[in-house]
Amino acid sequence: MRYMREKKGLRFEDKVAIVTGGCQGIGRGCVDVLVEEGGKVAVFDIKDSVGKDLASGCHNVIYIHCDVRNDDEMKNGVQSVIQNFGKLDLLVNNAGYEHIDPVLHSLAEETPMPGHMFAWP
Numbered sequence: 739m740r741y742m743r744e745k746k747g748l749r750f751e752d753k754v755a756i757v758t759g760g761c762q763g764i765g766r767g768c769v770d771v772l773v774e775e776g777g778k779v780a781v782f783d784i785k786d787s788v789g790k791d792l793a794s795g796c797h798n799v800i801y802i803h804c805d806v807r808n809d810d811e812m813k814n815g816v817q818s819v820i821q822n823f824g825k826l827d828l829l830v831n832n833a834g835y836e837h838i839d840p841v842l843h844s845l846a847e848e849t850p851m852p853g854h855m856f857a858w859p
């Protein structure tokens with residue numbers, strides 16, 4: 739922890755990253771840390787209005803509409819990153835969704851355990 743504090747602002751200096759699913763949640767947190775630490779970030783997501791707002795607020799962030807299930811959008815997206823930033827160093831492959839299994843969810847509600855049980859595909 740002490741090391742990280744001493745290095746704050748430098749860890750991703752001159753690094754270029756793609757964060758898939760960077761518009762919200764864990765991905766958005768990754769975008770914030772990368773930018774705070776000096777990195778440049780391309781957000782690949784499908785939430786266009788959120789992504790454009792995010793990019794308009796920071797010159798080190800670009801938004802690229804990219805559904806990670808679509809090979810052509812992924813290839814075009816990576817090419818756009820190279821065109822904009824000249825290189826690519828890091829990938830945070832985070833895009834996805836949380837699937838709450840209805841069977842496990844109902845089991846969780848019936849058991850005395852606190853919280854819920856989740857399942858991811």
Ligand SMILES: NC(=O)c1ccc[n+]([C@@H]2O[C@H](COP(=O)([O-])OP(=O)(O)OC[C@H]3O[C@@H](n4cnc5c(N)ncnc54)[C@H](O)[C@@H]3O)[C@@H](O)[C@H]2O)c1
Nearest residue numbers: 759761762763764765783784804805806832833834835836
């Ligand atoms: N939140 C948790 O507790 C948890 C736990 C384990 C794993 N995960 C996984 O971590 C990842 C992020 O979770 P989160 O809670 O931040 O999710 P979230 O729903 O808050 O955010 C997901 C982001 O991914 C984007 N996205 C979804 N499908 C996409 C696609 N096909 N192409 C491009 N972008 C897409 C969404 O638009 C959104 O911006 C997910 O893959 C999730 O399965 C989450």
